[in-house]
Amino acid sequence: MILSVDGVEFSYKSRKILENVKFKVNRGEVVSILGPNGCGKSTLLKCINKILKPKRGVILIDNYNLNELSNLEIAKKIGYVPQKSDGSYMTVFDTILLGRKPHIKWEVSKQDINLVNEILEIMDLKDYALRYTNELSGGELQKVIIARAIVQEPEVLLLDEPTNNLDLKNQLEILRVIRNISKSKNIASIIVIHDLNLALRYSDKFIMLKDGKIFAEGGKEVINPKNIEAVYGVSVDVKYYNGIPVVIPLY
Numbered sequence: 001m002i003l004s005v006d007g008v009e010f011s012y013k014s015r016k017i018l019e020n021v022k023f024k025v026n027r028g029e030v031v032s033i034l035g036p037n038g039c040g041k042s043t044l045l046k047c048i049n050k051i052l053k054p055k056r057g058v059i060l061i062d063n064y065n066l067n068e069l070s071n072l073e074i075a076k077k078i079g080y081v082p083q084k085s086d087g088s089y090m091t092v093f094d095t096i097l098l099g100r101k102p103h104i105k106w107e108v109s110k111q112d113i114n115l116v117n118e119i120l121e122i123m124d125l126k127d128y129a130l131r132y133t134n135e136l137s138g139g140e141l142q143k144v145i146i147a148r149a150i151v152q153e154p155e156v157l158l159l160d161e162p163t164n165n166l167d168l169k170n171q172l173e174i175l176r177v178i179r180n181i182s183k184s185k186n187i188a189s190i191i192v193i194h195d196l197n198l199a200l201r202y203s204d205k206f207i208m209l210k211d212g213k214i215f216a217e218g219g220k221e222v223i224n225p226k227n228i229e230a231v232y233g234v235s236v237d238v239k240y241y242n243g244i245p246v247v248i249p250l251y
């Protein structure tokens, strides 16, 4: 087990957002966090990344209490792709290289450069290496930010709606890259995602949040019409196509 979230409660001022959230994630697992707008998914990722501090509960990363880790130690263990990012007057190459910062002691090593070149190749970003990130489209920038989190070589990768801004091909490719990297490097990936069909295709486990509480948790079986109706208020059918479950809204 690489991540344990136990009894987490979080409030913005007096408004309770997360209540008794509890789950565990193993190395190499891809977990989707699902639930309607405003139910607390991004807040939960921010608590796991120590951007926000829960009022109650314990979060363990690799058996270390998050509260006892320094920012540098957290940066070595956790990669985070926020919901929105801005470009800057920095090239794609340098932006991705920044992901190596927690690991760089004195100067950039050959291995750091190799890792950046490798991810540029994997994510089909080679032609963009010398472009400035403030001159990229939303989808291109999103890919760069994901690449930066991957070269960080974290043990836990937190992704907040990583397929936002991406076209169909890039949605599939990015999730495939995230899944492959999770498996080959034994990284736990936790993805907040709205598209249930993409989640079903690329995740091992699912956590459904409703009103800041875990409503259901488990394998593909939790993405069923009864749970979807209860969480999203939408009637759906779930059919199998080539062995893959597909959620079909009924109106």
Ligand SMILES: Nc1ncnc2c1ncn2[C@@H]1O[C@H](COP(=O)(O)OP(=O)(O)OP(=O)(O)O)[C@@H](O)[C@H]1O
Residues within 6 Å of the ligand: 012, 017, 035, 036, 037, 038, 039, 040, 041, 042, 043, 044
């Ligand atoms: N900084 C903040 N101050 C006060 N309330 C906030 C703040 N950030 C978020 N909230 C509120 O907390 C609740 C949960 O927000 P959160 O962003 O975690 O939801 P979410 O499930 O990620 O939503 P979405 O799917 O729309 O991205 C929402 O009602 C939101 O309005």
